[in-house]
Amino acid sequence: MTEISNRASGRVTRNDVARYAGVSSAVVSYVLNDSPKRVAPETRARVLEAVRVLRYRPNAAARALNRGSMEMLGLLVPDSRNPFFAELCHMAESVADDQGRALLVINVEGGTEGISRHVQSLASRQVDGLLIASYLSRGGVVAVDHAAIPTVLLNQFGPVDGLPTISVSFEVGARRGVEHLIEHGHEDIAFVGGGDPADGREIGWLRALTAAGLRPGRAVHSGFSPTEGYRAGRELLAGQRRPSAVFVASDYQAIGVIRAVHEAGLRMPEDIALVSFDGTPGAEFSWPPLTTVAQPMRAMVTEAIRQLIVPGALTAGPIEFPMTLVTRGSCGLDHGADQPAPPAG
Incomplete structure (x- = not known):
């Protein structure tokens, strides 16, 4: 009874x-x-x-009290609707689960204030570690310092005040993508991206052209969404000089650029070729399929979580992972060939 x-x-x-x-x-x-x-x-x-x-x-709370650990990690991303960050969230959840940890994902809005508020919230929930995939300003660094939670940064443009950072060289990856277009005879190569001065993708685009002795093409800045990519593509194609190719800073933006090309009655890659950046799963299923510089998502997330949960594993500084150029139809090739981007330096 x-x-x-x-x-x-x-x-x-x-x-x-x-x-x-x-x-x-x-x-x-x-x-x-x-x-x-x-x-x-x-x-x-x-x-x-x-x-x-x-x-x-x-009772999970009671178990956490007994063990002195919530067995939970926090992840801050700028927009989990973006396929790159959606894949990051899924991968992080999978890797964390393999290590017996739950994952709490938070979308960050409101810049530095948003970061600070969410870091404080996660600290109050007593998470064991924190992954931050949103751009971290000086104010965000201060918030992390005050929270005193083991923290690893992902997807940053460069080192951040000695905090552990797992990323790629955006500049090296962008250079490889642009060099691929140059190797196939393109000389007027435009850029579509976010416009942040610290973003190595625009720097890499510019340096690849300069190294080849080519005049920089047109740069159109937009937000990281298909809508913004579409707007940037229309603006790019409305100019007096139409480029023969474009390097786009994310697969998500590239989807919008492709639509603008189709609506203009142009063929891709015959009239305009395209290489993008990130290597999200959906890139293979656009039309034409995207040639993209792919980030090694699982390897980066696995290393980040390892640093958070293994005592003494946190590194004081950045770790850069190599990228891979995946060639498909948007640049005129559809071999599916994987070519590693050369190392920095």
Whole structure:
């Protein structure tokens, strides 16, 4: 009768499980917490059967208090609707789960104030570590310092005050994408991107052209969305001099640029070729499929989470991962060939 009433009320306790299995509550704890103390296989089986029958759910808050850890990580992203950040969130959740951690994802709005507010909120929730994939200003660095949470930065344009940073060289990747277009005879190569002076993608575009002795093409700045990419593409094609190729700072923007090209009655890549940046899964399914400089998402996320959960693993500074140029139809090739971008320097 007690079992039925407890199950109905949803207040099944560890003691209920112990009584049902005919063991002490300490043994139940050993089994559920994977304690190093030995428990006979048949006893373990009885405990797990009791948990199943009674539908017992351990109190996560109590377990965290006992262990001194919430077993939870926080992730701040600028916009989880963006396929790059959606993939990052999915990958981070998968890797965290493999390590027995839950992941709390927060979209950041409001610049430095937004970062500071969310960092404080996650600190109050006692997360064990923090991943920040939004651009971190000086004010954000101060907020991280005050929170005193192990923190790793992702997707930054460069080193940030000695904080652990896992990223790629945006400049090196962009140069490789533009050089690919130059290798195929393009001389008038435009740029579509965010316009941040620190963004290495525009710097890489410019330096690749300069190194080849070519005049810089037109640069059109836009937000990181298909809508903004579409606007930038229309603006680019409305000029008196139409470029033969364009380097776009993200796959997400490139989708909008492609639409603008189609609506202008132009063919891609015959009339205008395109290379983008990020390597999101959807890039393969645009029309034409996108040639893109791909970031090694899983490797970067795995390293970031390793640094957060392994004692003493945090590094004081940046780690850069190499990228891969994936060639498809938007640049005139559809080989699916993977070519590593050369290292920085």
